[in-house]
Amino acid sequence: MKPQFSPSLMCMDFLEVGASIETLDTRCDCYHADVMDGHFVPNFALSPDFLRAFCAAAGRETVCHLMVTDPGAYLEPLAKAGVGTLCVHAETVWRDAFRVLQAIRTLGCKTGLVLCPATPLSAVYPLLGHIDRLTVMTVDPGFAGQRFIPEMLDKLREARDYKREHGCRFVLEADGSCNAGTYRALCAAGTECFVVGTSGLFSLDKDLGRAWEKMESDFAAAVGGRD
Secondary structure (H helix, E strand, O other), X not given: OOOEEEEEHHHXXXXXXXXXXXXXXXXXXXXXXXXXXXXXXXXXXXXXHHHHHHHHHOOOOEEEEEEOOOOHHHHHHHHHHOOOEEEEEHHHOOOOHHHHHHHHHHOOOEEEEEEOOOOOHHHHHHHHHXXXXXXXXXXXXXXXXXXXXXXXXXXXXXXXXXXHHHOOOOEEEEEOXXXXXXXXXXXXXXXXXXXXXXXXXXOOOOOHHHHHHHHHHHHHHHHOOOO
């Protein structure tokens, strides 16, 4: 699978969203949208109303990462907003995970599951055959610009091996400090989609087009290209 890149919307310049869409639509594979409720994580970000406007303007799929205590309350509003994939945290759906995943499919969206760094992959083995995307957090959730947690490479390798051995179809995604310093290790661990935020994309140049070129160059230098 060719490596994919998903820019994190919370790291965008919100005064330049329209221009950013024009630049990124021709370059990225999908968009990563963090929805935070100030409870599951001590931060707030991206509402369904914002995403309704964003999805209407964007030409690529928006993948929504629900960092919320009650994901069920957000599923229908986000689906109506035009989000393509709804990714829920395993830590928020222990009791009704299969029901939540079915509700996402009923709404016409693809399903995703997100694991905090302290959550082992084994906790979600029964769910891995039922999802389209598995996101391994490589930083603790809630804030941009955090330091990479190297122990998460073992979790990514385990997920890669499980996918191969069991014929799962999920895209294996890493979220958190994906940048020039981590690309090589993330690729070797089996990462297929890289969420790029402050350190990986938006801080590389004030001009977003040049920042994307720098990101591509950093990735090629680390792993030898995207093909």
